[in-house]
Amino acid sequence: MDFYLGLLQVIGVHTLLGLSAYCVLLTGQVSLAQAGFFAIGAYVAGIFTVLAHWPLVPALGASAVVTGAVACAVGFPALRVKGLMLVVATIAFGEAVRLFFFNFTYQVQTGTLHLGPHGAEGFRQIRYFPEHGWSTFDVMLFIWTVVAVVMAALWWLDSSRAGAVLRAVGEDELAAQSSGISVTAVKVSAMTIGGVIAGIGGGIFAHYTTHIEHTQFGVGLAAFAIAYPILGGLSNVFGTLLAVIFIQGFLIEGLRFMGDWRNLLFGGLIVLAMNIRPRGLLDAGAVQALKRLLFSNRERSGA
Amino acid sequence: MNLLDLIDAVQSVADGILFGSTYALLGIGFTLIFGVMHKINLSYAAASIGAAYASLLILTVIKAPAILVFLTAAAAGGIIGYLVYLVGFKFIPLANPLATLMSTIGLLLLIDEIIVHMTAGVPLNYPALFSDVTIHVGPFSLRGDLMFVFALGCICMVVLLLVLYRTRLGLATRAVSQQPTASKLCGISTTRVNVLTFVITGVVGGIAGAMTGAAIGMLSPLLALPLTVKGLIVTVIGGLGSIPGAIIAGLVVGGLENAFQFFRGVSERDLYIMLLLFAFLVFRPGGIFAMPAGRD
Amino acid sequence: MTKLNIAIAAIVGGAALAVCGAALAQERTVKITGFGAKSGVVRVFGVNSEAAMKAAAEEINKTGGVTLGDGSKAKFTVEFLDDRCNAEEGISVVRRIASSDAFVAIGPTCSNVAESLFGILQKKVGDASDSGLQFPIIADVAAKGGLAKISEWSFRNVPSELEMYKSLMGWIKTQHPDLKTIYGGVEKDFAHSNATYGVMKAQAEGNGFQVLGTSEWLLNDTTFSTQVRDMKRANADIVAISAHPFTTCGVLKEMDRQGVKPKILIGLTSSSSIETLQGCAKQAEGIIIPTSFAPVTPEAKKAAEQVAKFGGSADLHSAATYEIMFMFKDVIEQQKIMARADTVEADRNKMRQGLAALKETSGLLGKIGRTTDREAIKPFLFVQAKDGSWQVLHKPSS
Numbered sequence A: 001m002d003f004y005l006g007l008l009q010v011i012g013v014h015t016l017l018g019l020s021a022y023c024v025l026l027t028g029q030v031s032l033a034q035a036g037f038f039a040i041g042a043y044v045a046g047i048f049t050v051l052a053h054w055p056l057v058p059a060l061g062a063s064a065v066v067t068g069a070v071a072c073a074v075g076f077p078a079l080r081v082k083g084l085m086l087v088v089a090t091i092a093f094g095e096a097v098r099l100f101f102f103n104f105t106y107q108v109q110t111g112t113l114h115l116g117p118h119g120a121e122g123f124r125q126i127r128y129f130p131e132h133g134w135s136t137f138d139v140m141l142f143i144w145t146v147v148a149v150v151m152a153a154l155w156w157l158d159s160s161r162a163g164a165v166l167r168a169v170g171e172d173e174l175a176a177q178s179s180g181i182s183v184t185a186v187k188v189s190a191m192t193i194g195g196v197i198a199g200i201g202g203g204i205f206a207h208y209t210t211h212i213e214h215t216q217f218g219v220g221l222a223a224f225a226i227a228y229p230i231l232g233g234l235s236n237v238f239g240t241l242l243a244v245i246f247i248q249g250f251l252i253e254g255l256r257f258m259g260d261w262r263n264l265l266f267g268g269l270i271v272l273a274m275n276i277r278p279r280g281l282l283d284a285g286a287v288q289a290l291k292r293l294l295f296s297n298r299e300r301s302g303a
Numbered sequence B: 001m002n003l004l005d006l007i008d009a010v011q012s013v014a015d016g017i018l019f020g021s022t023y024a025l026l027g028i029g030f031t032l033i034f035g036v037m038h039k040i041n042l043s044y045a046a047a048s049i050g051a052a053y054a055s056l057l058i059l060t061v062i063k064a065p066a067i068l069v070f071l072t073a074a075a076a077g078g079i080i081g082y083l084v085y086l087v088g089f090k091f092i093p094l095a096n097p098l099a100t101l102m103s104t105i106g107l108l109l110l111i112d113e114i115i116v117h118m119t120a121g122v123p124l125n126y127p128a129l130f131s132d133v134t135i136h137v138g139p140f141s142l143r144g145d146l147m148f149v150f151a152l153g154c155i156c157m158v159v160l161l162l163v164l165y166r167t168r169l170g171l172a173t174r175a176v177s178q179q180p181t182a183s184k185l186c187g188i189s190t191t192r193v194n195v196l197t198f199v200i201t202g203v204v205g206g207i208a209g210a211m212t213g214a215a216i217g218m219l220s221p222l223l224a225l226p227l228t229v230k231g232l233i234v235t236v237i238g239g240l241g242s243i244p245g246a247i248i249a250g251l252v253v254g255g256l257e258n259a260f261q262f263f264r265g266v267s268e269r270d271l272y273i274m275l276l277l278f279a280f281l282v283f284r285p286g287g288i289f290a291m292p293a294g295r296d
Numbered sequence C: 001m002t003k004l005n006i007a008i009a010a011i012v013g014g015a016a017l018a019v020c021g022a023a024l025a026q027e028r029t030v031k032i033t034g035f036g037a038k039s040g041v042v043r044v045f046g047v048n049s050e051a052a053m054k055a056a057a058e059e060i061n062k063t064g065g066v067t068l069g070d071g072s073k074a075k076f077t078v079e080f081l082d083d084r085c086n087a088e089e090g091i092s093v094v095r096r097i098a099s100s101d102a103f104v105a106i107g108p109t110c111s112n113v114a115e116s117l118f119g120i121l122q123k124k125v126g127d128a129s130d131s132g133l134q135f136p137i138i139a140d141v142a143a144k145g146g147l148a149k150i151s152e153w154s155f156r157n158v159p160s161e162l163e164m165y166k167s168l169m170g171w172i173k174t175q176h177p178d179l180k181t182i183y184g185g186v187e188k189d190f191a192h193s194n195a196t197y198g199v200m201k202a203q204a205e206g207n208g209f210q211v212l213g214t215s216e217w218l219l220n221d222t223t224f225s226t227q228v229r230d231m232k233r234a235n236a237d238i239v240a241i242s243a244h245p246f247t248t249c250g251v252l253k254e255m256d257r258q259g260v261k262p263k264i265l266i267g268l269t270s271s272s273s274i275e276t277l278q279g280c281a282k283q284a285e286g287i288i289i290p291t292s293f294a295p296v297t298p299e300a301k302k303a304a305e306q307v308a309k310f311g312g313s314a315d316l317h318s319a320a321t322y323e324i325m326f327m328f329k330d331v332i333e334q335q336k337i338m339a340r341a342d343t344v345e346a347d348r349n350k351m352r353q354g355l356a357a358l359k360e361t362s363g364l365l366g367k368i369g370r371t372t373d374r375e376a377i378k379p380f381l382f383v384q385a386k387d388g389s390w391q392v393l394h395k396p397s398s
Helices: A002-026 A034-051 A056-079 A083-103 A136-159 A161-171 A173-178 A183-209 A219-232 A237-258 A261-276 A284-302 B003-037 B044-061 B066-090 B097-119 B144-166 B168-178 B180-185 B190-216 B221-238 B243-264 B266-283 C002-026 C040-062 C087-098 C111-120 C161-175 C191-206 C225-234 C245-258 C274-280 C298-309 C316-335 C341-357
Strands: A108-110 A113-115 B134-137 B140-143 C029-036 C073-082 C137-139 C154-156 C181-187 C210-217 C238-242 C264-266 C287-291 C360-363 C366-370 C381-386 C389-394
Touching: A002 A034, A002 A136, A002 A161, A002 A183, A002 A219, A002 A237, A002 C087, A034 A056, A034 A083, A034 A183, A034 A219, A056 A083, A056 A183, A056 B266, A083 A219, A083 B097, A083 B221, A083 B266, A136 A161, A136 A183, A136 A237, A161 A173, A161 A183, A173 A183, A183 C087, A183 C111, A219 A237, A219 A261, A219 B097, A219 B221, A237 A261, A237 C087, A261 B066, A261 B097, B003 B044, B003 B140, B003 B144, B003 B168, B003 B190, B003 B221, B003 B243, B003 C225, B044 B066, B044 B097, B044 B190, B044 B221, B066 B097, B066 B190, B097 B221, B097 C040, B134 B144, B140 B144, B144 B168, B144 B190, B144 B243, B168 B180, B168 B190, B180 B190, B190 B221, B221 B243, B221 B266, B221 C040, B243 B266, B243 C225, B266 C210, C029 C040, C029 C087, C029 C316, C040 C073, C040 C298, C040 C316, C073 C087, C087 C111, C111 C137, C111 C154, C111 C191, C161 C191, C161 C287, C181 C191, C181 C225, C191 C210, C191 C238, C210 C225, C225 C245, C238 C245, C245 C274, C287 C389, C298 C316, C316 C341, C316 C360
Parallel strands: C029 C073, C137 C154, C181 C210, C181 C238, C238 C264, C264 C287
Antiparallel strands: A108 A113, B134 B140, C287 C381, C360 C366, C381 C389
């Protein structure tokens, strides 16, 4: 049981990572910087709970604020860079953040222990959860509450005018600008929101792994972040969730019985998925089909 | 800073520039694919390393001289290039750039895992040409094998530019990159051009992988991801779609990398490369040689 | 008639039960799960660990297996899970193992996974306010210093690099009193090599050598000309390189190119494997590395053959895995572990207790001491790369 709860925790945090990339992707920007925001969120939350002895939620709040500020700052220069150059620029930003933490040492001595981030060795003993008696179930519940709130917020955003504006900028920037939409404001806001979500996700990540170091936040994690929304489809937030369940639940844990073949299948299945469903697992067509299936049944049973 | 330090600094930069020719070759591949198909192939560096690994297979059959191994790498690169096109690009509609981005990421993971499975992740020795030759110019010494790689890179550039500007295939490639619809109307088969682009860049990639292996002396799966990042940086600095840009940017990045290393040490070195990229993106987003903008 | 029927039924039933019981008793197995990296550049470690587990299990099973708390004999079976050197996956794997009837696990390979993993374990036994996992784990490969003290449920069977380099530096001092200076090279972004360099440097200074400087590089660097040039300028008697095979070979090749020939070359423990020899046997000629395994004793030789049979190679890491399986046999028998589905929690506690209580275990090179910090004090020797293989240079007496 513990194993499934742990898996749900991982799926939850990765959904947050995926949603942060999803936000930015809606406006047509392919951002591989989400791993960088994730890292900042992780370190900030860790520093607040371990060194300043804050409770978890304020620490996550601090993560959200700091990461949001950084994302906003990144959003402006990102405007100047279009398309695939943005991919490279965000990879470079992510690497720069990782290198920063590679060098970042801030140790505080309490008794005989040295606590805090220690450069290449990372930041160890972020034991807020076990020290405060949170069981695996408690942590899972907490994570999914956050995920539910974020997904609800994004869903509401999507169904409001703001969502239409975001997608308009994503589909055709020129047309959107001609309609009077401030493309700058939209893109920077999307980047900021994405940053905030990644920061919160990173903060939780730091706590359930109890040890973070720079190597975890490299290009690999950034690729995963972007993989979830692309694989899942950009029509709605559930696509990202589905993709996270597919990758973390099925490809990584479910295929374990295949032993060595699992890793080969990992890359292979992603390629296959993109060939078969280039718009994602849950693209607009699939959503329509699902709706028809669900609602037509209800109509029939109602009549 | 005394004279010895100055000599060391210049030597470092010189070494870096020579090593940068491997980055230049990778940059050429990335930039060609982007130039023709307006897509990024993130699996390119991994495929190049894969081609170099594949070329080692020939050593298990016969005791081949280094040059034969390099040629095998080039051939393997071409084959892998075609396979990448088939699996990652052919069936995905052009209107989905995200899907091809993702499929190339999937291919990167796949190629990496194949290499790891076949070699258990252990670094393998790679033959080099002129590895024991060192040319001395005053107090400076230049590595023979790197000069060979540099020369090879220049030859590649010349050959590619000749192909692009003096042959019908090159004309077709340039046409497709500038105006895909119009070229179809003129009877140019876009599919054929795309396939050939991938094969040619695959061959260049195979040579790049072999040269990287020769320059380091070893091959390791560790190389795939950092070379992808460096290759992309070089491509952007050089200008997406510009071959001379990729070469110059490769050499510049190589040299500066060593210069930063010399002056500021290894912890900050890569940070400065990123800052260099950002500077370019802010002040000269088109790169050193911005590609002439076609119509939408 | 009825009484006869009943009697026959009873005898037949009893015989059937006896046969079943005997059959069941003969089929008892205890599954030991190991986990580690079987992907990426560290795949070879996982492959070797798995081979060592299977080899040890076969050896133990040949002599009848392990005696459980109720007197029955059980055979070991082995399972190995891949954590891809990823902290999240390592935690997931251990939760998976802990959800089964397993009462102990061996792993991980990577030090960063161990850091996270040991962090989610209960810190102090019996602390009811600590909701950490209560499951004993013993690491065979993760070598970064000081990991076992993170939790009372975490143990290790890795050599103490402090002791090894202290002894090595001391020995070099006595063998070569004319050598005074040392220059270091370190792979800075990998936890293990970075931490071990600190040890090398401290022990060099502690033994009276003067450290002239340090060159640094990163795990996947490909060009070392600047670093080696600094090395050349320093012109030290001894060069110590704390890096894994890929960059070690890169640096050695560059040293060869620039004509840097120190009188003594020292390497990192993990690099005393076939990887280094496959990458640069010629340039690595003469490098001295302290290690806790070499096929010099009859047990070690046999273990090396057995591990090779299962597709791995015996080196200081997989030898530790091999030794751990035998440790398990001892603790299971000592603590009378029942290994039944209804005794899982008790078995885990007994296992932890048993491992913690060990003062000494038998290793392939001799007796291994155990510290209160749940670490191991392993006998070691110095090997040198000669003619494309690792040959024993010196076996310190203590």
